[in-house]
Amino acid sequence: MSKSYKVTGINLKTQVFGESDRMVTILTKELGLIRVIAPGARKHLSSLGGRSGMFVVNELLISQGRSLDRITQAQTIKSYPGLAQGLGTLAASQYLAEIVLLQALSEQPQVELYELLNEHLRRLEGLSRDGTPKVVAYLAHGIFQLIAFAGLTPQLQACCLTHRPLIPELTNSHWRVGFSINSGGTICLQAWENLKAQASKQMSNTAMEATGNYGETYKQEPTALDYDTIFHLPEIPKISHRLNAKQLSQFQRLLEPDIIPEDVARDDNWLLVEKILRQYTQYHFGRPIRSAALIDSYFAPKL
Numbered sequence: 001m002s003k004s005y006k007v008t009g010i011n012l013k014t015q016v017f018g019e020s021d022r023m024v025t026i027l028t029k030e031l032g033l034i035r036v037i038a039p040g041a042r043k044h045l046s047s048l049g050g051r052s053g054m055f056v057v058n059e060l061l062i063s064q065g066r067s068l069d070r071i072t073q074a075q076t077i078k079s080y081p082g083l084a085q086g087l088g089t090l091a092a093s094q095y096l097a098e099i100v101l102l103q104a105l106s107e108q109p110q111v112e113l114y115e116l117l118n119e120h121l122r123r124l125e126g127l128s129r130d131g132t133p134k135v136v137a138y139l140a141h142g143i144f145q146l147i148a149f150a151g152l153t154p155q156l157q158a159c160c161l162t163h164r165p166l167i168p169e170l171t172n173s174h175w176r177v178g179f180s181i182n183s184g185g186t187i188c189l190q191a192w193e194n195l196k197a198q199a200s201k202q203m204s205n206t207a208m209e210a211t212g213n214y215g216e217t218y219k220q221e222p223t224a225l226d227y228d229t230i231f232h233l234p235e236i237p238k239i240s241h242r243l244n245a246k247q248l249s250q251f252q253r254l255l256e257p258d259i260i261p262e263d264v265a266r267d268d269n270w271l272l273v274e275k276i277l278r279q280y281t282q283y284h285f286g287r288p289i290r291s292a293a294l295i296d297s298y299f300a301p302k303l
Contacts, residue, residue, distance in 0.1 A: 003064045004072060007031055010057045010118065012097045016042070022052045023068070026060075027100060027117065032110040036062055037070045048074055055080045055093060055121060078118070082125035088132060089124045091294035092139040096120055099143060102285045103150045116149060123259075136270040136299055137259050143277045144254040152284050154277075155185025156251050160237065162191045168245035168252070175245045179276060181283050183237035186248065196236055241276055251276075271299060 009028035017023040022041040026034050038052035048071060051058055057078035062069045083093045100117050104110055120142035127134050147153065158165050160183045169175040178187040243251070247269050253259070254273070264270070278292050 004061055005031075005064070006059065006061055007034070008057070008059050008077070009034070010078075010114065011052060011054055012101055014052060014054060020046075022048075024052050024071075025101065027104055027110060027114055028060075029111045029114050030109055031106070032108045033101070033104040033106045034062075035068065036060075037065075037068050038074075039070055051076050053079075055083060055097075057118070080121050080125045083121065086127075086135075087294070087298055088135040089127060091291060091298055092124055092135055092142070093121055095139060095289060095291040095295065096124075096142045096146065098289055098291045099146045099281060099285075102287055103146070113146075113149060116145060120145070132299060133268070133270060134259075134264050136274055136295075137264040139295070140270055140274045140277055141254055141259045143274070143281060147277070147281055147284070152280075154179075154280055156248070156255060158186070159188040159191055160185050161187055161195060164188065166248065168249045170245045170249065172245060176242050177248050178237075178239040179241045179243055180237040181240045181276075181280050186243075186251075187237055187239065189239075189242070192237065192239065199236055240279065241272075247272060 007026075007028040007030045009026035011024050011026055013025035015023045017037060020040050020042045022038040024036055024038050024041075026036065028034055038048045040046045041048040041052040043049070050056065051074040052071075056076055058074045058076050060071055060075075061073040063072045080093070083089050096117060100113065104113060120138070123138055124135065124142075127138065144153075156166075160180065166177055166186055166188065168177075176189055178189050178192055179185065180187050250269050250273055274295065278289055282288055
């Protein structure tokens, strides 16, 4: 007799399997990420048809199989039909699901990640269809909280080099701060310039010490020691983007537990925030976010 187990989970990915089945990737509270077969789900009037759809939350009874487990019973406890009413909210929810798939673990409880994803799907579903800027803002907030859950929170309130607080000067139109993806967050541009100057000076001094050239011009045959010498210079972070005061202020609002809808409508930089977070996420997970192409094609012309 095959063994069975019960889980509660949300469907994150579905694939055609065989003639009439579906393979469903599910984030469960109890066992993390699982991949199971929904037998007959593609048949007309199948009881598993709707229950195996995207973003449906089910209580499942699953029987163990030799290679893949199979859904025996499914009872829907929550769904998000509103996400499909607008292409924007659907694209944003698929985006968040893809990030969850990159970080979710298997065979381990994932209660917090499960609750976090459901919370952001609920927020997206609650947006009106004409709230394009709001969708991008809520998406950015969801991305930020998911990567923070993974332990990859970017530094937004202090310089990664000096660790000094960065306070946006909203009345200064020339104020700028750098954002370095490989260094993990914001960088004071003056500190960055100072580091570059220090590295350049050290390189120049090191070159003179290695060649013995302190103003005299002469040629010297290289020795084995010259080829073996290794010089350690300060690592210069790569500035991926330069942000003005308003843009950094928007980034820092991602640290808040929620997005204020009234403030979102007055901001127009959320696409830039999403773009930077996308690059940051892809860099740290080492995988492209394919769903982001829908964000580019749908939102960019409208903002």
